[in-house]
Amino acid sequence: xxxxxxxxxxxxxxAASGLGADALQxxxxxxxxDGPPPRAAPPLARELLADPLAAADAEALFxxxxxxxxxxxxxELKAETQRPFAEALALYIDQLAEAQRLLGAASxxxxxxxxxxxxxxxxxxxxxxxxxxxxxxxxxxxLERVGVQFMAATVEFARAIRAATDFPAEPARFDxxxxxxxxxxxxxxxxxxxxxLIVDPAGDDHYTRKPLRGGGIAVIVxxxxxxxxxxxxxxVRGLSAIVxxxxxxxxxxxxxxxxxxxxxxxxxxxxxxxDSYRSGNFGQGAAAFGVGALIDLHGxxxxxxxxxxxxxxxxxxxxxxxxxxxxxxxSAGGQADAYGRGxxxxxxxxxxxxxxxNMLGGGIGILRDDxxxxxxxxxxxxxxxxxxxxxxxxxxxxxxxxxRAVRYAQGAGVHQAIGVLRDQAxxxxxxLAFGVGQGFGLDxxxxxxxxxxxxxxxxxxxHAQATATAxxxxxxxxxxxxxxxxxxxxxxxxGHAEWLRDLPSVGVLxxxxxxxxxxxxxxxxxxxxxxxxxxxxxxxQCADKPxxxxxxxVRLDDFDAVLAFSAALRCASIxxxxxxxxxxxxxxxPATTLAGSIxxxxxxxxxxxxxxxxxxxxxxxxxxxxxLVITDPQAALRSSCWRLxxxxxxxxxxxxxxxxxxxxxxxxxxxxxxx
Numbered sequence: 001x002x003x004x005x006x007x008x009x010x011x012x013x014x015a016a017s018g019l020g021a022d023a024l025q026x027x028x029x030x031x032x033x034d035g036p037p038p039r040a041a042p043p044l045a046r047e048l049l050a051d052p053l054a055a056a057d058a059e060a061l062f063x064x065x066x067x068x069x070x071x072x073x074x075x076e077l078k079a080e081t082q083r084p085f086a087e088a089l090a091l092y093i094d095q096l097a098e099a100q101r102l103l104g105a106a107s108x109x110x111x112x113x114x115x116x117x118x119x120x121x122x123x124x125x126x127x128x129x130x131x132x133x134x135x136x137x138x139x140x141x142x143l144e145r146v147g148v149q150f151m152a153a154t155v156e157f158a159r160a161i162r163a164a165t166d167f168p169a170e171p172a173r174f175d176x177x178x179x180x181x182x183x184x185x186x187x188x189x190x191x192x193x194x195x196x197l198i199v200d201p202a203g204d205d206h207y208t209r210k211p212l213r214g215g216g217i218a219v220i221v222x223x224x225x226x227x228x229x230x231x232x233x234x235x236v237r238g239l240s241a242i243v244x245x246x247x248x249x250x251x252x253x254x255x256x257x258x259x260x261x262x263x264x265x266x267x268x269x270x271x272x273x274x275d276s277y278r279s280g281n282f283g284q285g286a287a288a289f290g291v292g293a294l295i296d297l298h299g300x301x302x303x304x305x306x307x308x309x310x311x312x313x314x315x316x317x318x319x320x321x322x323x324x325x326x327x328x329x330x331s332a333g334g335q336a337d338a339y340g341r342g343x344x345x346x347x348x349x350x351x352x353x354x355x356x357x358n359m360l361g362g363g364i365g366i367l368r369d370d371x372x373x374x375x376x377x378x379x380x381x382x383x384x385x386x387x388x389x390x391x392x393x394x395x396x397x398x399x400x401x402x403x404r405a406v407r408y409a410q411g412a413g414v415h416q417a418i419g420v421l422r423d424q425a426x427x428x429x430x431x432l433a434f435g436v437g438q439g440f441g442l443d444x445x446x447x448x449x450x451x452x453x454x455x456x457x458x459x460x461x462x463h464a465q466a467t468a469t470a471x472x473x474x475x476x477x478x479x480x481x482x483x484x485x486x487x488x489x490x491x492x493x494x495g496h497a498e499w500l501r502d503l504p505s506v507g508v509l510x511x512x513x514x515x516x517x518x519x520x521x522x523x524x525x526x527x528x529x530x531x532x533x534x535x536x537x538x539x540x541q542c543a544d545k546p547x548x549x550x551x552x553x554v555r556l557d558d559f560d561a562v563l564a565f566s567a568a569l570r571c572a573s574i575x576x577x578x579x580x581x582x583x584x585x586x587x588x589x590p591a592t593t594l595a596g597s598i599x600x601x602x603x604x605x606x607x608x609x610x611x612x613x614x615x616x617x618x619x620x621x622x623x624x625x626x627x628l629v630i631t632d633p634q635a636a637l638r639s640s641c642w643r644l645x646x647x648x649x650x651x652x653x654x655x656x657x658x659x660x661x662x663x664x665x666x667x668x669x670x671x672x673x674x675x
Contacts, residue, residue, distance in 0.1 A: 006450070006477055007053050009510040017495070017530050020667030023506050024052050026471055026642065027444045029666075030503075031416060033623035033641040035591075040135055040289075040315040041361025041389035045353075048391065048418045052446045052473050058395040058422035065364045065391065066320060067144070067291075069152045074295050074322055077155070077245055077271050079163035088160035089181075089199075095153040096197070096217055097177040099239055102146040104215050107237045107263045108137025114213035114236045121234060121256040121282045124335060125308055125348070128356035131315050134263050134289050135360060140316050147265025147291040150239045155269060158221045158243040167201050178217050193218070193231065200225075204247075209233035209257065212240050212264075220244075226273075233257040233266070234282065235290070241267040248299075253279035259294035259321070260286040260309070267293050274299040274326070281335070283309040287317030288363065300326040300372070305349055307335045313353040313363025313390060325371040327399075334379035343434040344379035344406035352382055353390025357415060357559035358593060362390020371398045373426070376405075383409045383437075386417030386445065393420045400426040400454075407434040413445030413472065424452045427481070432460035435487075439465060441472025441505070448475040455481040461489045468497040468505035469535060477510035485511075486519035494518065494527040500535045501627075502646035504668050542571035548578050551585040556593050566597035574601065579609045586616045595620050599628040637663045645669060 011021055028050035031037075037046050044064055048055045055061065063071070083091075112134055120126055161167065172183040179196030186202040193210040196217045202224040209231035212218045216238045220229075226247045232255030233240055240261070249270060251258050259268040260283045275296060277284055285294040286309045301323060303310055310330055311321040334345020348354060355362035374396060376383055382405050384394040401423060403410055410430055411421035428451060430438055438458055439449040447468075456478060458465055465485055468474035474497070487493040497507035509527070518525050549568040555561050574582075582598050599617050602610055617629045623641035630636050636648035637659055649669050652659055659670075 006056055006510065009477065010053060010475065010508050013495070013508045013510060014506070019504065019506065022666045023504060023668060024473065025050070026503060026506065027052070027416075027446065027473060029642045030444055030471065030624070033643065035621055037389055038355065038359065038361040040140070040363075041355065042364050042391055044364065045362070045386070045389050045391040045418055049416065049444075049446060052448070052475070055418050055420050055446055056422065056448050056450045056475070056477065058393060058420065061393060061420070062366065062368065062395060065318065065366060065393070067148045069148045070291065070293060070320070073151060073155050073267070073269060073293070074297065074324060076297070077159050077162055077243075079159040082163045082165070083160055085161055085164040085166050085168065088157060088164060092153065092157040093176050093178055093181070093197070096150075096219070096239070099146055099150045099153070100178060100215060100217055102142070103237070103239060103264065106139045106142035106146055107215065108134075109215070111137035112237050112263055117236050117262055118211045118213065118234060122280070125281065126288065126314065128359045131288055131356070131360055135315065138263050138289050138316070140289060143263065143290055144318075147239070147261070150265050151241065151267045151291070151293070154219060154221075154241045154243060154267060158245065161199065161221065162223055162245060188225075191220070206230070209253070211236065211255075211257075212238035214238070228252065230254070232280070235261040235264040235266040235292075237263045239265050241269070243267075243269045244271065246272040248273040249275045251275065251277045251279075253283055255280040256282040258283045259292045260284070261290040261292040261317075262288045263290055265291045268295070270296045272298045274301060276302045278304045279309065280306045281308050282312070285310060285321035285367070286312040286314075286319040288314035289316035291318050293320040293322070295320075295322045297324045298326065301328045303328065303330045305331075306333050307346060308348040310349045311351045311365045311367035311394070312348060313365035313392070315355060315360040315363055317363035319363065319365045320368070321366070322368045323370065327372040327374065328369060329375045330367070330377065332378040332382060337380065341380070341407070346380050347378040347382040347405075349378050350376055350383045351392045351394030351421070352385040353387065353392040353417070354381075355388035355390050355417070357388050358557045358562065362386065362388055362417060364391045366393045366395070368395045369397065373399045374401045376401070376403045378405045378409060380405070380407045381409065384411045384419050384421030384449070385409060386413045386419040388415045388417055391418045393422070396423045398425045401428045403429065404431045405437065406432065407436045409437040411447050411449030411476070412437045412440045412442075413447040414442045415445055416443065417445045419445070419447045421449045423450070425454060427454040427456065429457045430459065432464055435460040435462040435464040437464055439467070439474045439476030441468040441474040443470040443472055446473045446475075448477075450475070450477045452479040453481055455483065457484045459486045460493070462487060463492050465493045466495050466507045466509035467493055468507045470500045471503050471505050473506045475508050475510075478512070480512055482515040483511060484517045484519065488521060491520055491528060495530055496533075497530070498533045498535045501624075501643060502650045503642060540567035540570050546571040548572040548574060551582060551594055554594065556589070562593050562597070565594060566600070569597050569601055574604065576606065579605055583609060583613055586613060590616070590619065591621050595622070595625045596628060599625060602629065633657075634660050637665070642666055642669070
């Protein structure tokens with residue numbers, strides 16, 4: 001489905017539901033008036049939030065997200081020019097030494113707690129505090145440049161020595177500017193983890209790996225054999241690569257690794273064979289403040305990660321898993337869900353990107369598969385998932401594919417993020433054991449599932465197949481074929497979208513209606529005409545005698561702490577001393593993240609205090625806060641902020657007052673659309 005054809009179909013569907021084209025600009029308008037993106041957020045994510053339909057163009061998205069020199073690595077390892085082995089080796093060692101020097105300048109040296117990062121990933125996901133420390137230490141652009149140059153030089157070296165006719169007949173081991181260089185034999189060798197560079201010509205070899213830290217280098221180039229790579233090769237402030245030219249290989253990381261980097265670069269390139277990849281948390285193309293890539297050129301391969309990988313991007317990182325062909329199987333386990341949703345563990349995998357709310361934006365995570373009948377299995381947060389200014393893409397270009405997950409998956413954007421699943425060909429099957437996916441946008445986010453062709457089957461329980469809540473945008477577009485759409489519990493599906501903040505959410509289902517079967521609770525049906533549904537405002541569950549919260553004890557960049565403060569404040573009996581403290585807090589922190597919580601309880605403030613607090617809230621830089629404290633709705637209507645305009649329209653409607661003539665409003669205000 002071409003992007004222009006898709007745009008026309010989406011606009012037609014919007015018109016049929018009573019919305020104009022400007023509804024697609026809702027996310028951009030709200031975010032533009034609520035301050036800049038968080039630290040480390042990729043500019044591309046913010047651009048796509050402003051142009052949601054562009055997110056469906058996987059080819060263009062991939063070209064913009066993946067540096068050209070990295071994309072160029074996924075080609076056959078054939079040398080363009082031949083040079084003697086010794087000359088190629090000397091040139092590469094010089095390149096590595098220069099890359100190591102540049103890495104030191106870009107990665108912050110001793111400011112990064114290598115040991116803490118490595119230890120954390122043995123059992124669980126990275127914390128925001130650890131990554132904030134990395135953010136303070138690194139030069140992100142310089143770090144990406146040195147990582148990309150390192151990867152390109154490594155693959156060029158592999159091409160050169162593969163074509164060399166004078167490969168050493170005897171093993172060798174010597175010191176160099178980068179550390180130990182080891183040359184293997186054509187027999188079955190065992191290599192330890194002490195060498196900076198290992199070159200092996202053939203044989204069924206065994207490699208033991210260990211985490212790389214402190215600005216180190218660890219490169220393996222293996223030209224043939226059925227090899228085993230064991231240990232954990234996570235990179236924290238280093239440069240690591242494995243290039244394996246041929247053979248049915250086993251990559252068995254007992255911890256994080258296999259193309260996984262923090263403040264550095266890690267490449268795993270396998271050029272042939274039916275391979276298996278297994279790793280713990282954070283692996284198989286995963287990165288934070290750096291580049292982590294796993295590229296497999298041929299074969300029927302198996303990928304298994306405990307959680308957090310297979311194309312995972314965290315803050316400042318590009319994580320890429322790219323398989324060029326074969327019938328492949330991708331599986332991701334899950335870690336315990338701290339929120340106790342009871343539907344599965346947290347996978348964070350298969351084209352996923354995550355940020356930390358109020359602290360750091362997400363990265364870019366991509367899983368690309370170019371051909372074959374593939375299987376994708378995960379639990380929650382997977383298969384084209386973006387979370388808090390992250391950009392997640394799963395792009396499958398051909399084959400009869402099967403996608404299975406539980407929740408927040410298969411094209412899901414959550415909290416100002418982009419999540420895309422694009423499948424270009426084949427008779428495919430999409431299954432969500434719970435729902436909340438298959439083209440789902442939550443809270444000013446964009447989720448898209450686009451299937452170009454084939455007879456496809458979509459199954460979920462609830463909140464799936466082009467749905468949106470909290471002013472998100474959810475899109476499911478199927479370009480053709482005889483398709484089956486099933487939800488087993490209720491009809492929050494097929495374009496269902498709920499209003500919040502007096503603004504719409506957008507759910508768009510594009511399909512061939514002549515060849516579609518819709519199933520609800522086991523019976524064939526038709527999508528019901530859409531009607532306006534408003535989400536309920538957050539209402540905290542209050543204890544009998546809640547303690548009055550103190551803003552001095554709240555970490556303002558901790559989203560969960562701010563949310564807990566809001567709930568406690570709305571439940572508490574606020575005395576004069578606390579009102580004085582709230583006023584002092586606003587005066588000292590004009591852009592505080594607690595402003596919305598204070599606005600919610602402002603009507604109960606003493607008169608004089610209420611007027612002073614009101615004036616401070618009306619100067620808050622976030623339009624969303626100002627929308628809570630409107631005193632002049634006619635003036636608010638003249639704002640370019642749609643949240644402010646929507647609140648003004650609601651206030652005027654409540655008092656049965658008319659708006660000033662000539663005010664320019666978005667198409668959905670007023671009147672609200674009649675679905």
